[in-house]
Structures are given as structure tokens and as C-alpha cells.
Amino acid sequence: MKKIIIASALSAAITLPMSAIAADYKVDTKGAHASVNFKVSHLGYSYIEGRFNTFEGQFSYDADAIEASKVNISVDTTSLDSNHAERDKHLRGDDFIDASQFSTATFVSTKVDKKADGGLAITGDMTLHGVTKSIVVDANFIGEGKDPWGGYRAGFEGKTRLQVADFGIKEIGASTYVDLTIQLEGIRQ
Secondary structure, eight states, X not given: OHXXXXXXXXXXXXXXXXXXXXXEXXXXXXXXXXXXXXXXXXXXXXXXXXXXXXXXXXXXXOTTOGGGOEEEEEEEGGGEEOSXXXXXXXXXXXXXXXXXXXXXXXXXXXXXXXXXXXOEEEEEEEEETTEEEEEEEEEEEEEEEEOTTSOEEEEEEEEEEEXXXXXXXXXXXXXXXXXXXXXXXXXXX
């Protein structure tokens, strides 16, 4: 009788669908294998590009269950760097991102969908300048695999356009928007 019960339980376990478990990754900021970059039009004549030097984050990813994926990024806005000290001081000031009052910007995903072209649409709550808005980041999986140091990594690139007025920020150099590009390479935990 015990053999029949054990055999039945084993048979049921084998036929039950496996639930997908997303792997957890920590963004590799120590090795500088990740970046949060911005691009803004300057008076309609050219672009100013820069980055945020200090940020951290985590993500979960399972190629077989994209909907189980998650992203959480926190950016130190005082680390804004456009390679021009006076401009950086102005952009960090209360005319724009007001980094002294709002020193952290965050993105926390609420939904991840696979797009028809194979990319990802990552919907989430962006908090910037004390305002939280839902945005969509268009992302692409770059690759994954073992690294030379015995770890396992996965990488993504994401892009989004933020309308600065949505976050209570004045136009920047006559531009109503800022384009963000995020490169995330994570180490599986």
C-alpha cells in the first residue's frame, strides 16, 4: 500500500507544471558594468549628455516567465555628471532636479511584458523630484552566461523618455523632455 501511495505521489509531482522561478541579480555598479545615462536637447541646436555616477539596483529575470521579472533601481541625483561642473551645479539646483531636497530617484517595476519584436515593455513607478508617475521602459535582453570569476551574469538595456513637466521640473534648456538610457549588468545572487 505504501509503494502505491509513494508511486502515485511521485507520478503526480512529475506531471504537475513547474512554476517558474526568476533568478535574482544585483546590478554590478562596483565593476562599472552598468550605467544610468541621460540626454537632453540644448536649445534645439545640440544635445547635452551625462550620467548619474552613483546608483544601485536589483532585478529578477526568467526567460520562460517574463511576467515574473522585476526591476528596482535607486539613483543618487547628487551624482549627476555632464562633464561640466558649472552646468552640473545648475542642473542639480532647485531650478531643475533640486538634488539637495530630492537626492534619490527610484524606479520600481509593476509589470513586465514581452513585446512582439522580442523586446520587453517594463512598466513601473518612477519617482523623481518628489513626484511618482507610471512610465514604460523599452528594454532589450543583451545576454547571459558565466563570467570569468565564477559568477553568472545577465544584461539588459532600457530606454525611456521623461516629460519633465510630469515631475514638476521646468524645461531644461528649452527641452520639455529627457531621454534616459539604462545599461544593467547583474550578477546572479
